[in-house]
Amino acid sequence: MSDSETGFGKGCHLHLIDGSAYIFRAYHALPPLTRKSDGLPVGAVAGFCNMLWRYLGENGNSSDAPTHAAVIFDYSSKTFRNDIYDLYKANRPELPEDLRPQFPLTRDATRAFNLSCIEVQDYEADDIIATLARQAREAGGRVTIISSDKDLMQLVGGGVEMLDAMKNKRIGIDEVIEKFGVAPDRVVDVQALAGDSVDNIPGAPGIGVKTAALLINEYGDLDSLLARAEEIKQPKRRQTLIDHADQIRMSRRLVLLDENTPLDFTLNDLEVRDPDPTALVDFLNQMEFRTLTRRVADRFGTEAPALPDPAPATAPSQDSTPDMPEFSAAQYDCVRDLDTLNIWIDRIRERGYVAVDTETTSLDEMRAELVGISLCVDAGHAAYIPLAHRAGGDDLFGASALLDGQIPLEQALRALQPVLEDPAILKIGQNMKYDAKIFANLGVTVTPIDDTMLLSYALHGGLHGHGMDQLSDRYLNHQPIPIKSLLGSGKSAITFDMVGIDDATRYAAEDADITLRLWQMFKPRLHAAQVTRVYETLDRPLVPVLAQMERHGVKVDRDVLSRMSNAFAQKMAALESEIHELAGESFNVGSPKQLGEILFDKMSLQGGKKGKTGAYATGADVLEDLAAEGHDLPARVLDWRQLSKLKSTYTDALQDHIHPDTGRVHTSYVITGAVTGRLASTDPNLQNIPIRSEEGRRIRTAFVADQGNKLVALDYSQIELRILAHIAGIDSLKSAFRDGHDIHAMTASEMFGVPLDQMTPDVRRQAKAINFGVIYGISGFGLARNLRIPRAQAQAFIDTYFQRFPGIRAYMDDTVEFAKKHGRVETLFGRRIHTPEINTKGPGAGFAKRAAINAPIQGTAADIIRRAMVRLPDALAGLPARMLMQVHDELVFEVPEDSVDETINRVRAVMEAAAEPLVRLDVPLVVDAGIGDNWAQAH
DNA sequence: GGTCTCACG
DNA sequence: GACGTACGTGAGACCG
Incomplete structure (x- = not known):
């Protein structure tokens, strides 16, 4: 040398x-x-x-x-x-x-x-x-x-x-x-004793690294150990070393380099030499590594050679299911170090898209902690990156200790962040709103996105649900690992961070794999189904908007709710003893079964009707009828039930939903929650906060604006009736809306021939009920029940209505006809709502018809407010206003006082023009606005 | 887990 | 001619 x-x-x-x-x-x-x-x-x-x-x-x-x-x-x-x-x-x-x-x-x-x-x-x-x-x-x-x-x-x-x-x-x-427990110069001795199953080195049977190190440290080195083997105290260990001395010596020759x-x-x-850029780029180019070739060329300032166009990113063809490997042959890797993660990141960059899934400790995004991330760029090959798995509970201290072999969360996140935020890389998820919120909590903005749940919603709305298990079973003929098998259920359920990393890898990587496969199947089908615009302008853009609303939450005053709960409890207790006294015995007022027996068996009241389960019906309508006949007990029960509902569902439950850190309530909107295109609100449902009864309405005073702010509520006036007037082409209704007339009064006037200036509240109320009934697919029975009038009279009203507005009848007939022929109906914006039950016989037929009639109206209204919501973040840019809630035809904002007027102006403009330019309605959309310190005032 | 009841648009 | 029915949701309580 x-x-x-x-x-x-x-x-x-x-x-x-x-x-x-x-x-x-x-x-x-x-x-x-x-x-x-x-x-x-x-x-x-x-x-x-x-x-x-x-x-x-x-x-x-x-x-x-x-x-x-x-x-x-x-x-x-x-x-x-x-x-x-x-x-x-x-x-x-x-x-x-x-x-x-x-x-x-x-x-x-x-x-x-x-x-x-x-x-x-x-x-x-x-x-x-x-x-x-x-x-x-x-x-x-x-x-x-x-x-x-x-x-x-x-x-x-x-x-x-x-x-x-x-x-x-x-x-x-x-x-x-x-x-190894020993210095490098004794490593071979330890290895010789311990053996190695990977390299098939026998070593000494029953002796592992720990014992080997112990022995070597005691005797100095392997030769001394073997020479003095007789001195070893443990009989079994001594015999092993004596019997296998030759094998151990051979093992050392194998491990000794x-x-x-x-x-x-x-x-x-x-000696280190600089690479020759030309030779390197040539080689990479020959290999057809596009990304790396470009990167290298950029770095050296050489021209990247021209490459043939790559196959389109969305390789699957239009009409056939892409070839996919069997799930049984899928490879799911566990990524435990940054180098391997970087390999995946390169792979993602090469592809331009990736299916992403997060595993967390909770379904509630506001409380969830990230536990791991799974990625998939090729069907059948996915990766899981464990980040926060913890030791199981057996160990007294281990329960909170992170397991070894996980990339530190912060490091993994910083490595992935550029990809997740890269506008050129598509992130695909199943219910991406969830994952986007998890990442947002960690300072990462995931964009752009595709969402298989929303793809399915646009393609299959009305046919079935859009959960991943369901989609996988139906479209991939594969049953994913049930989460219950990992977490258990009920009280003994564990959180995902307690799941073993091997199990977690199989489960989580499979989810990303399934998501990618569903995307490859669904995405190319949008065009043929003509729902691309629905997906891309109504559904997908809602994800970031809702994510932000949910994360922001609405401030709720716990004291207001708490005081109301106490008041309700007192009133309920008083009512309860009154009811027991009237009944002559003590029973559970909350049990419809017991109540039915008291009313109809013990007290022998009339009108007891048993349903299919054999229990008496005790719904509010039944009790109201009895109360109207002068019976006190059902009247008290009605009062009790109202209080019970308000207390358990609202004043009590809502308090539990106040986030300890933010002091606000964070609902979750389900984009695919209703077949018509409406949102659903869960955990808690903020779309059914009481307003109709005075007592219930007070609950809204607990929904407050933050210091120096106001709550501003804007809602569409009569939007569904306006849409009906447009779709059914009812000129008189349209002109009434254009002229700003009272639509229910006008209907009453048309139907009953009462001049507007002589209209009574009762006649108007009946016309209003009919107007709503029309939207729901009116029936004589339903209207009769709603108005509490004889069925014949209700039917007569309907007949009159159809005579006066023949376009309505035509719309209903045409819609049902269309549904029967195509198996679906559509909104004005092209949303498809499938009606698989439309051709069934029997009692279900009426249901399906009315649903088909209602869906385009309710759905068009839902599309319109979606369009408004998607546009609002831009329209409000520069203003401190925050969108907090959506209640079907209403949007609620939190706004600093000095920005209230400007906010109302801009929001109203967006909402009123939300149908345009795609749809020009023949009727104006009118938006009413309210301002207050709380939601009750703002309405 | 199914059923009933009731809160909203 | 009889049969059940307003449309769309979510949640809590009861009960087997």
């Missing part, structure tokens, strides 16, 4: 890269990528190149940059160790078929990066590394071995260090001692 002043020596720094380890890691971490032009498998080469590129980037400008470097490979799987022990590494799985042809390409890649590429027949890469490390050490230089292979740890010390590139962790003497591998070059030949 050259010790001359010009050659390798003191001050020099040699990097030895374990190339074979790189290749296997790249292969197993990446989907089976092939070269577009000829199908040559190149996935491992791609990963390998990415790693080398990153290696150069990290070391190029570092003050600790290597002066010399080499990439070392295994020549073949057969080495001199097979002559020592024919079973050495005999349990290794067969080399994958598509990996072997990539071996020569990785050598080419190394040379293209202008790195020395080294392999020696009959020797392992580890022997070459050992030899070069020894030479460098003896020459007085430093060595960094880039590998995490424990078999190389025997080389550490005397200026030799290892670098675990995955964990970006240096391995020095201390780390080796931590791992050969520091004298014959080499036909010197360290001086390994």
Whole structure:
């Protein structure tokens, strides 16, 4: 070796890269990528190149940059160790078929990066590394071995260090001692005793690393130990060492690296050279690695060569299900280090899209903690990144300790953030609003997105639900792992952070895999189903809008609710004793069954009707009838029920929903919650806060504006009737709306021939009921019940109505006809609502008809407010107004006092013009506004 | 878990 | 001619 002043020596720094380890890691971490032009498998080469590129980037400008470097490979799987022990590494799985042809390409890649590429027949890469490390050490230089292979740890010390590139962790003497319990020079002794199942090194049966280290530390080294084996106290251990001494010695020969591998070059030949940009770009281009080629070309300022156009990102064809691998053959990786994560990130960038799923500790996004993230870019190959899994409960202290082998959450997040926020990379999820909120909590804005739940909603609204399990079963014929199987259910249920990482990987990666497959299937179908616009303008854009509303929440005054709860409790107690007295016995007023028996059996009141379950009906309508006949008990029960409802559902339950940190209530809107296009609000439902009764309405006073702010509520006036007038083309209704007339009074006047100036409240009330009935698909029975009039009279009203407004009848008939023919109806904006029951016979037929009649009206109104909501963030830009709630035809905002007027002006303008320009309604949309310190005032 | 009841638009 | 029915939701309580 050259010790001359010009050659390798003191001050020099040699990097030895374990190339074979790189290749296997790249292969197993990446989907089976092939070269577009000829199908040559190149996935491992791609990963390998990415790693080398990153290696150069990290070391190029570092003050600790290597002066010399080499990439070392295994020549073949057969080495001199097979002559020592024919079973050495005999349990290794067969080399994958598509990996072997990539071996020569990785050598080419190394040379293209202008790195020395080294392999020696009959020797392992580890022997070459050992030899070069020894030479460098003896020459007085430093060595960094880039590998995490424990078999190389025997080389550490005397200026030799290892670098675990995955964990970006240096391995020095201390780390080796931590791992093996002995210094590097005794590592082979420990390994010889402990053996190694991966390399099929027998060692001493029953002795592991811990015991081996104990023994070596006690006896000094392996030879001394074996020589003095008789002295070992434990009989079994003593016998093992005596019986297997030869096997142990052989094991040591297997693990001991050969520091004298014959080499036909010197360290001086390994001097670092800059890559030749042209050669490198040429090679990458040949491999057809688009992203990396461009990146390298950019870096060196060379022209990226022209490449043929890639296949479109959305490869699946229009009319056929894309070929997908079987789920049984799917590969789900667990990503435990940054290097592997970066491989996935590169893969995502290469593709331009990725299916993402988060696993958390709660379904409530405001309380949920991120536990892990899964990714998928190719059907059948997904990854799970565990981040916050914790030890199970057995260990007294372990319960809160993070498990090892997880990338620190913050690091993983910062690595993923550029991808999640990259406008050129599509993030695909199932119910992305959930995941987007989880990421938003961590400061990451996920955009742009696609959502398989919303795709299904646009495509299949009315046909079935859009949960992932359901979609997977129906469209992929695959039943995903039930979450219950991991978490259990009921009281003993655990949170996801307590799930083992292996189980979690299978579950979470599968979810991302399923999501990607559903997306590949659904996305190309939007056009054929003519719902692209619905999805892209009405549904998908709502995700960020709702996410922000939900995260912001609405301030709720706990004291107001608490005081009301107490008041309700007192009143209920008084009513309860009164009711028991009237009944002559004590019973559970809240039990419809017991109440029915009291009313109709014990008290023998008339009108007792049993439903299909054999229980008496005791609904409000029944009790009201009885009360009207002068019975006190049902009247008291009605009062009690109202209070009970208000207390349990609102004043009590709402308090539990006040977030401890924000002091606000954060609902969750379900975009696919109603088939018509309406939203649904859950946990809690803020769309059914009382208003009709005076007592209930007071609950709204607990919904307050923050200091210095006002609540502003804007709602569409009569929007569904206006839409009906437009769709059915009723001229008289349209002109009444245009002229701003009282629509119910006008209807009454038309129907009953009463002049407007002589209109009575009662006649108007009846007309109003008819107007609403029409929207719901009117029936004589329903109207009769609603108005409490004889059915014949109700039917007469309806007949008159249809005579006066024949367009309504025509609309209803046409709509049902359309539904029967196409199995669906549509809103003015093209939303399709399927009506699979429309052709069934029997009692269901009436239901389906009325639903079909109602859906285009309710749905069009829902579409309109969706359009307004999507436009509002831009329209309110620069204003401090916050949108808080949506209640079907109403939007509620929180606004600093001095911005109230401007906010109302802008919101009203957006809401009133929300149908345009796509639809020009023949009637104006009118929006009423209210302002207050609380929601009751604002309405 | 199904049924009943009731809160909203 | 009889049969049940207003449309769309979510949640709490009861009960088997």
